[in-house]
Amino acid sequence: xxxxVTPSPPPAPIAQRQRAIGEVLLAVENISLxxxxxxxxxxxxxxIRKGEIRAIIGPNGAGKSSMLNVINGFYHPQEGRILWKxxxxxxxxxxxxxxxxxxxxxxxxxxxxxxxTLDNIxxxxxLKMRASFIEQALYVGRGRSExxxxxxxxxxxxxxxxxxxxxxxxxGKLPYGLQKRVELARALAMEPELLLLxxxxxxxxxxxxxxxxxxxxxxxxxxxxxxxxxxxxMSVVMDISDRVVVLDYGKLLADGTPDQVRDDPAVIAAYxxxxxx
Amino acid sequence: xxxxGPLLEVVLGGLMSGVLYALxxxxxxxxFKASGxxxxxxxxxxxxxxxxxxxxxxxxxxxLAFLLTIVIMIAVAWAIERLVLRPLVGQHGLIxxxxxxGVTFFLDGFGQTxxxxxxxxxxLGIPASPWFLLESLxxxxxxxxxxxVFAAAIAGALVLALSxxxxxxxxxxxxxxxxxxxxxxxxxxxxLNRIWLIVWSTAGIVALVAxxxxxxxxxxxxxLSLIALKALPVLILGGLTSIPGAxxxxxxxxxxxxxxxxxxxxxxxxxxxxxFAYVLALAVLLVRPQGLxxxxxxxxx
Numbered sequence: 001x002x003x004x005v006t007p008s009p010p011p012a013p014i015a016q017r018q019r020a021i022g023e024v025l026l027a028v029e030n031i032s033l034x035x036x037x038x039x040x041x042x043x044x045x046x047x048i049r050k051g052e053i054r055a056i057i058g059p060n061g062a063g064k065s066s067m068l069n070v071i072n073g074f075y076h077p078q079e080g081r082i083l084w085k086x087x088x089x090x091x092x093x094x095x096x097x098x099x100x101x102x103x104x105x106x107x108x109x110x111x112x113x114x115x116x117t118l119d120n121i122x123x124x125x126x127l128k129m130r131a132s133f134i135e136q137a138l139y140v141g142r143g144r145s146e147x148x149x150x151x152x153x154x155x156x157x158x159x160x161x162x163x164x165x166x167x168x169x170x171x172g173k174l175p176y177g178l179q180k181r182v183e184l185a186r187a188l189a190m191e192p193e194l195l196l197l198x199x200x201x202x203x204x205x206x207x208x209x210x211x212x213x214x215x216x217x218x219x220x221x222x223x224x225x226x227x228x229x230x231x232x233x234m235s236v237v238m239d240i241s242d243r244v245v246v247l248d249y250g251k252l253l254a255d256g257t258p259d260q261v262r263d264d265p266a267v268i269a270a271y272x273x274x275x276x277x
Numbered sequence: 278x279x280x281x282g283p284l285l286e287v288v289l290g291g292l293m294s295g296v297l298y299a300l301x302x303x304x305x306x307x308x309f310k311a312s313g314x315x316x317x318x319x320x321x322x323x324x325x326x327x328x329x330x331x332x333x334x335x336x337x338x339x340x341l342a343f344l345l346t347i348v349i350m351i352a353v354a355w356a357i358e359r360l361v362l363r364p365l366v367g368q369h370g371l372i373x374x375x376x377x378x379g380v381t382f383f384l385d386g387f388g389q390t391x392x393x394x395x396x397x398x399x400x401l402g403i404p405a406s407p408w409f410l411l412e413s414l415x416x417x418x419x420x421x422x423x424x425x426v427f428a429a430a431i432a433g434a435l436v437l438a439l440s441x442x443x444x445x446x447x448x449x450x451x452x453x454x455x456x457x458x459x460x461x462x463x464x465x466x467x468x469l470n471r472i473w474l475i476v477w478s479t480a481g482i483v484a485l486v487a488x489x490x491x492x493x494x495x496x497x498x499x500x501l502s503l504i505a506l507k508a509l510p511v512l513i514l515g516g517l518t519s520i521p522g523a524x525x526x527x528x529x530x531x532x533x534x535x536x537x538x539x540x541x542x543x544x545x546x547x548x549x550x551x552x553f554a555y556v557l558a559l560a561v562l563l564v565r566p567q568g569l570x571x572x573x574x575x576x577x578x
Contacts, residue, residue, distance in 0.1 A: 072464065098466030110461035112454050123454045127466040129447050147447070190465060 021242060022050030024086070025194060025226050026071065031080035033066055033250075040066040041077065041250045048194065053220050054228045055241035055258075059270060063250040064230045065107055068196050071228070072104050073097040099127055103192035105183045107199045107230075113172035117163060117182050118154065120171055124189025125150040154189055161185050161215060177208040181215070188219060195219065197229040201236060209233065213240055238262065246270070286419045287539045288532050293425030295531020296432045297494070300487035301508040302515065302523040303432075304480045307439065309517045311452040311476040313370055313459075314362070317377040320505020321384035322481055326350055327488030327497045328392040331399045350481030353384070358473045366469065367459050385502050394499060399492040403427050428490035432524070435486060439479075440520050452476070510558035516568025525570065530554045 027047040033040045041063045048054045056064045069075040071082065073094040081088045084100060092100070103124070112120050129146050158164050161181055166174060171182050180200060187195055200216065201209045217240055219225050231237050237244060238258040246254040246267050254264045261267055304319040329349050333342035361376050401424075408426075409418030443449045454462040455472050463469050491501055507530075515526025534553040542549050561568065 074460065074463075093468075094460075094463035095466045095468045098464060104464050106461065106464075110458045110464070112457035112461065114457055115450075115453060119450060119453075123450055123462075123465045123467075126447060126451055126454075143447075186465065 021052045024048070024083075025050045026085075027083040028067070028071070029081050029083065031067075031070060031077045031082070033063075033070060033075055033077040039250050040075075041070070041247075043080070044247065044250070044252045045080075046245045046252065046255050048226060048228050049243075050193075050226055051220070051224055052226060052242040053216070053240055054226075055237045055244045056228060056230045056247065057232070057234075057237055057244060057261075058247035058253070061249075062247040064247055065198055066250075067247065068104065068198055068228070068230065071097075071194075072102050072196055098190065101193035102196065103187035103190040103194070104196035105180070105187050105198055105200060107202065109176075109179045109183055111171045111179055111183055111186070114170060116168050116170055117174070117185075118151075118158070118167050120182055121154045121157060121185045121189045122150065124186040125154060127190065157185050157188050160218075161188075162211075177204050180204070180208075180212065184212075184215065188223075188225075191223075192225060194226045194228065197227065199230050199232065201231060201233055209236065216240060282419060283539075287535050289419060289421060290425075291532035291535030292528050293422065293429060293531070294535070295528040296425070296429040296524075297487070297490055297527075298504075298507055298511045298530055299524045299527025300428065300432050300435070300483065300490060301504050302511040302527055303435065303439070303520065304483040304487065305508060305512055306515075306517060306520055306523045307480045307483060308476055309456070310443065310520075311456055312362070312473055313456040314373045314377065315370070315517070316380075316480065317374060317505070318357075318380040318384055319480065319484060319508070320502045321381040321388070322350070322353070322484035323488040323491065323504065324497075324499065324502040325353065325384045325388040325488075326481065326485035327399065327492040327501055328388050328397070330485065330489065331397040331492065331497045332392045334399075346485055347482055350485055351478045354477030354481050355474055357477055358470060362473055363470060381502075381505075385499070389499065396496045396498040397492075399489065399497050401427070401489060401493045403493065424490070424493055431486055431490065435483060436520060436524055439483075442479075443520065507554070510554035512568070513558035514561050514569055516570040519568070519570035522568055522570030526568070530557065533557055 024047045027045075029045045031041050031044045044063070044067065056067060058064050066075060070077050073092040073096060076091050082092075083089075084092075084102075089100075112123065115123075129150060158167060161184065163178065163181055163185060166178060166182075171179055174182065184197070184200065187197075197216070201212050204212065213236060216227060216229070220227050229241070241258060243256065244254075244258055244261045245252065246261055246264075248270045253270055254261050254267045256264070301319065301323060304322065305316060308314055308316040308319070326346055326349075330342055330346040333345055337345065357380060361380060362373070365373055365376060403423050407420045407422050410421055411419050443452065451462070451467050451472060454465070454467055455469060459469060462472075487504075488497070488501060491504060495501070511523060511526040511530050513526075514529055515522030515524070534550045537553045538547065538550045
């Protein structure tokens, strides 16, 4: 009943954007995830290639966020395996995924509310800091130089995302759109190879959405960061992604270029009355 | 000048017992700051640590018993992390708080099951007879208990060490991150379990120090567990997230209740000492809910 578009080879570069899409960075194979009797994901397989922007779409409850949580280690699927750079990983915990080069943002913004923008983004550098506890504590030697070096790096991200004016504002006080941007900044500070974005544009107005689109494209182009994003706004998905995975009721419905997916009868059926694109 | 003597003695005695309250409050602050959990079991940990120490010291040399107790407290921290906190990652603060109430009763009972429930004397080798200071200035001098002085010195050293620990940029940031949002902290690569183990172990060691100070004063017995209740007003005064706040809060409560007893007590029949701190805390709550030193609560609605 559910027709599946066979995964296509890397698509031809879209006219506006020239990007080299490389080999498979992450592959999920036959992933099944259950919570008690509820099947969140059933036998889902797809891959994410180096340098691409990969969208994961689907109606509410399709298992999109569960998929991201599987990829970054919050959930452990009962079946299937995950290949990261060609190597199967077993029960990777989130902080280990972070160490491996996977950063993410959350659907319901997960920032450190009491900290300033700057401190929030600095937490993204924790894995890069190597000074010993004593050096850190006394703020001498490597402790000091490292803090200054990382601070410098973070300032560049702040400039890049145009949030210099809120550098010292506690993030709890920021409007929603800016919080989303700080969260992206924190993920970028980790210099990830794979950036997972869970509805980066949810709840934003048109202008904020356009800004966010631009940032995602810039990150992808300038740093070559691979991006996997969940998004509901079809026009956004069709505009910026190279390939799209469609999930429905925890199953893979379609997988292909935006054009292939848009014309897929199964996708149209699932989205009837929902799609705008 | 002569009438100043008793006043000074009261204030000094109050401040000293305030330091002891602060020692208990410190354990609360430590865990709350670093994991966002209000650990009701801190008092039970004080009792458990003191019981372990006093019973081990019966058949081991004291330094060895002390070290072994530290190991035991780290094991307790590990067990709490593994069996209670880890399964509850990401849950609401209230659920974690309820879990620590469970831990409280378990530790109280389990501690007395394995170590016994009598009153045990803890002798730290500190002279029991009081010192009299400034005898030349005041008739009879000012009475100070050496145990209190000892406890104050230890508390001072602990606070210094902990402040450095928390204000070191990287660790401090990691701890605050964990306290703020478990999932986000993990996603930036902070190993939640290790942080919790470190913090709960530290709180266990602080509990041991508090248990030694209180135990040598009152004897090691079940009521040590109840001093956690005395730490609550200290926490409200000082703020849940501030280490200096715990100290200042402790001093205010200690000196305040002794002064109230000394001045107001006689006219209304005494016993003020037992409730003064709570009324003070209530007053502070009305004016400054985050405590005198607490971080201002930021919430955008």
